[in-house]
Amino acid sequence: MASSSSAAGAAAGGGVGEQRGSPSTSVSERMQKSLEDSVETLLGAFASAANQHTTSLLLELWRDEHVKYLKKGYQHLSSTYSVLDSSRPWLCYWILHSLAMLNQHYSSAVCYRSIDFLSRCQDKHGGYGGGPGQMPHLATTYAAVNALVTMGGEKALASIDREKTLQFFLRMKQPFGGFRMHDEGEIDVRGCYTAVSVAHILDIMVPELLENIPEYICSCQTYEGGIGGEPGAEAHGGYTYCGLATLALMNRVDVLDLPSLVNWVVFRQGAVEGGFQGRTNKLVDGCYSFWQGGVFSLLQRMMPELISQQEGWNGPLLAASQGFSSMSDASNCVEEVAGDETEGSVDVEKEKRTSQRPTVINQFMSTDDQLLYGPLFNAQALQGYILLCCQVLEGGLRDKPKKSADYYHTCYCLSGLTLAQDSASHRINAPPPPRAVLGPYSNLLEPVHPLCNVVLRRYYEAVRFFRHSPPVASYLG
Amino acid sequence: MDREEGEDWEPLRARAAWADVVPIPQDDGPRPVVPIAYTDQFREVMDYFRAILAKDERSSRALELTAEVIALNSANYTVWHFRRLVLEALRSNLEEELDFIESVAENNFKNYQIWHHRRWVAQKLGVGAVSGELEFTEIVLLDDAKNYHAWSHRQWVLQELGGWEGELDFCSRLLEKDVYNNSAWNQRYFVVTKSPLIGGLQAMREHEVHYCVDAIKAAPMNESPWRYLRGLFKGDQDALAHNPLVVAACIEEIRKDASCVQALSLLVDLLCAGFRPTPSDTELLHQPVSSPADLASNVCTHLENVDAMRARYWAWRRSLLPSTTPVS
Numbered sequence: 001m002a003s004s005s006s007a008a009g010a011a012a013g014g015g016v017g018e019q020r021g022s023p024s025t026s027v028s029e030r031m032q033k034s035l036e037d038s039v040e041t042l043l044g045a046f047a048s049a050a051n052q053h054t055t056s057l058l059l060e061l062w063r064d065e066h067v068k069y070l071k072k073g074y075q076h077l078s079s080t081y082s083v084l085d086s087s088r089p090w091l092c093y094w095i096l097h098s099l100a101m102l103n104q105h106y107s108s109a110v111c112y113r114s115i116d117f118l119s120r121c122q123d124k125h126g127g128y129g130g131g132p133g134q135m136p137h138l139a140t141t142y143a144a145v146n147a148l149v150t151m152g153g154e155k156a157l158a159s160i161d162r163e164k165t166l167q168f169f170l171r172m173k174q175p176f177g178g179f180r181m182h183d184e185g186e187i188d189v190r191g192c193y194t195a196v197s198v199a200h201i202l203d204i205m206v207p208e209l210l211e212n213i214p215e216y217i218c219s220c221q222t223y224e225g226g227i228g229g230e231p232g233a234e235a236h237g238g239y240t241y242c243g244l245a246t247l248a249l250m251n252r253v254d255v256l257d258l259p260s261l262v263n264w265v266v267f268r269q270g271a272v273e274g275g276f277q278g279r280t281n282k283l284v285d286g287c288y289s290f291w292q293g294g295v296f297s298l299l300q301r302m303m304p305e306l307i308s309q310q311e312g313w314n315g316p317l318l319a320a321s322q323g324f325s326s327m328s329d330a331s332n333c334v335e336e337v338a339g340d341e342t343e344g345s346v347d348v349e350k351e352k353r354t355s356q357r358p359t360v361i362n363q364f365m366s367t368d369d370q371l372l373y374g375p376l377f378n379a380q381a382l383q384g385y386i387l388l389c390c391q392v393l394e395g396g397l398r399d400k401p402k403k404s405a406d407y408y409h410t411c412y413c414l415s416g417l418t419l420a421q422d423s424a425s426h427r428i429n430a431p432p433p434p435r436a437v438l439g440p441y442s443n444l445l446e447p448v449h450p451l452c453n454v455v456l457r458r459y460y461e462a463v464r465f466f467r468h469s470p471p472v473a474s475y476l477g
Numbered sequence: 478m479d480r481e482e483g484e485d486w487e488p489l490r491a492r493a494a495w496a497d498v499v500p501i502p503q504d505d506g507p508r509p510v511v512p513i514a515y516t517d518q519f520r521e522v523m524d525y526f527r528a529i530l531a532k533d534e535r536s537s538r539a540l541e542l543t544a545e546v547i548a549l550n551s552a553n554y555t556v557w558h559f560r561r562l563v564l565e566a567l568r569s570n571l572e573e574e575l576d577f578i579e580s581v582a583e584n585n586f587k588n589y590q591i592w593h594h595r596r597w598v599a600q601k602l603g604v605g606a607v608s609g610e611l612e613f614t615e616i617v618l619l620d621d622a623k624n625y626h627a628w629s630h631r632q633w634v635l636q637e638l639g640g641w642e643g644e645l646d647f648c649s650r651l652l653e654k655d656v657y658n659n660s661a662w663n664q665r666y667f668v669v670t671k672s673p674l675i676g677g678l679q680a681m682r683e684h685e686v687h688y689c690v691d692a693i694k695a696a697p698m699n700e701s702p703w704r705y706l707r708g709l710f711k712g713d714q715d716a717l718a719h720n721p722l723v724v725a726a727c728i729e730e731i732r733k734d735a736s737c738v739q740a741l742s743l744l745v746d747l748l749c750a751g752f753r754p755t756p757s758d759t760e761l762l763h764q765p766v767s768s769p770a771d772l773a774s775n776v777c778t779h780l781e782n783v784d785a786m787r788a789r790y791w792a793w794r795r796s797l798l799p800s801t802t803p804v805s
Binding site for chain 1 (some may be wrong): 793
């Protein structure tokens with residue numbers, strides 16, 4: 001039963017580039033059509049599978065193959081990976097995080113070697129570079145810290161120089177709110193996210209670091225509703241996640257136009273594919289399962305603010321309707337929704353009864369917080385895209401059919417998958433109901449923290465560890 | 478990379494000019510994780526680069542060496558950074574640097590470092606670089622019309638150095654070629670809102686609404702112009718809901734095709750923003766309604782069916798619509 005919705009999604013039709021009566025087709029249309037064809041072939045094979053056994057098999061997450069692929073890369077990468085020689089902490093993070101989601105434990109030898117290697121990437125003035133001897137960079141600092149948090153344990157966590165990390169961040173900070181990615185480097189929304197996410201985990205979120213970030217990110221929200229890399233740039237999934245997560249970490253999502261952001265992001269889910277595209281009229285790509293899917297996980301935890309803004313936006317309709325006598329009762333709609341989807345539904349009534357608005361950060365921090373709302377996207381269809389279109393038989397996950405697997409896509413396909421599985425949970429840290437997990441229940445991955453994208457259990461461990469560390473002296477002085 | 482890694486590559490240790498340099502191996506530790514099986518060439522070039530970096534040698538041979546490193550890994554931001562220091566120290570000809578970037582980039586216009594470097598060079602060259610930079614991005618976009626970095630660079634050039642004159646036409650040309658090119662729509666919005674030559678969004682609104690409506694008529698399922706249309710009224714929902722062209726285009730597309738998701742979606746927003754439908758509008762979905770809120774609710778229900786992928790969103794939108802039932 002659980003599988004039927006992705007097939008239904010496929011049958012619904014009406015893709016992004018669907019053309020009607022146009023004499024000549026553009027590049028965008030041709031590419032979209034070609035992708036829809038290959039996705040439909042895969043979904044079609046699934047839909048026509050003879051029995052439940054076959055469908056379950058097709059929807060299985062190929063754990064063993066992925067683990068094998070990941071473990072191999074951690075020990076050896078071919079020379080073609082030379083182009084990622086300035087992203088080695090990223091490779092550590094992508095692989096370790098993927099393994100953690102797959103509930104794999106690493107030996108103490110691997111931990112020891114990882115800590116040793118990452119320490120060699122840590123700059124003596126703070127921050128981590130792309131490899132030993134390279135300049136510190138915000139993105140690789142995020143990757144290194146997340147890799148160490150994912151491994152967990154005192155040795156890994158204590159290897160991070162919090163004080164110097166903060167000094168590095170403050171050196172990259174720009175007065176208007178943004179951050180340079182490295183000394184004299186480029187400035188974009190990634191900088192805000194990587195700095196603030198790390199600062200949050202390490203408990204070094206000093207006011208100076210956060211100055212003008214809301215204004216800067218706000219200036220990057222486009223007319224479409226999503227967020228671009230810098231002011232004026234096109235709305236993009238990666239930057240939208242980064243911008244929204246940064247503001248959620250600061251509890252300042254109020255500065256954004258959330259109704260238009262939601263409207264933009266819901267339309268990024270391909271009507272045929274079920275996966276997410278990064279931008280309007282682009283092709284879906286497995287990695288946006290996390291960047292866009294993650295946006296939904298964040299939104300799910302900021303529903304009071306979103307609802308309040310959306311109701312404000314609806315204001316004129318109320319005025320326009322008051323002159324009319326009505327025969328309908330809008331509350332019926334709510335009941336209908338609740339009737340359709342008893343679990344994890346968008347329960348507006350419940351929220352209206354909650355007089356006190358929880359802050360966003362509380363929604364992320366507390367282990368026993370209730371999730372009052374289901375997701376606003378089609379979590380089943382997303383799982384369908386990841387499982388049926390992104391898995392590679394030899395192990396690893398990919399962007400889309402006909403592409404090959406890589407560690408980046410493996411990490412973000414799995415991150416998106418776990419968030420999608422978890423989106424129907426009623427409680428943070430409680431397993432989702434079986435029907436929320438597409439395919440066999442053994443597909444269920446370890447839950448991750450949607451703001452920092454590390455496995456939850458390790459997130460809590462790290463936060464506890466750093467909360468009990470002494471305050472950073474550089475800021476006090 | 479393949480191009481550079483030819484058999485005719487002469488090892489640095491065999492070159493007389495490098496005889497005085499002691500290469501520094503990478504400090505990977507005894508048993509590194511994620512080890513890359515570097516080629517001999519990659520390893521040696523990096524070892525010499527580390528030596529030069531350690532000495533902070535800003536010389537012409539250092540400049541040549543950075544070029545060798547970049548050819549092997551153009552994402553190495555440390556090398557680019559050092560190259561800029563060397564270029565400054567040598568007071569190098571930056572026009573030549575533009576050629577260098579193009580030779581490196583050829584097949585790789587998707588990394589941050591190349592574009593950041595390009596921006597740095599253009600900044601140094603100043604206003605004189607405008608036409609070259611616009612031309613350069615145009616060539617990149619010819620091949621990859623949605624290249625994010627190229628568009629960002631182009632926006633930066635326009636804002637920092639100028640060159641707005643032909644930009645709206647440039648957008649029109651690209652949209653003529655591919656009306657689904659959302660990057661070109663985004664650029665159009667950028668020009669309309671930021672160009673000092675145009676007079677801003679208010680002045681251009683009517684013109685752009687016409688342009689947009691034409692694009693919608695040509696391809697009603699194309700999301701880009703629908704979003705652009707809303708964008709033209711950003712922060713002024715009231716004007717959107719009462720613009721006769723917008724309303725007419727929306728209603729017309731629904732009349733032509735009652736499953737046109739983009740038009741239905743706009744109709745919900747128009748109603749939320751205070752659009753008062755005529756009696757004939759309210760029968761669009763062939764169901765009697767008694768108020769705009771009723772119609773909005775019906776359109777949402779309809780969207781739950783025709784736009785099944787977003788059913789949860791439409792149900793949620795519907796649940797937040799104001800109830801018009803008198804409080805009893």
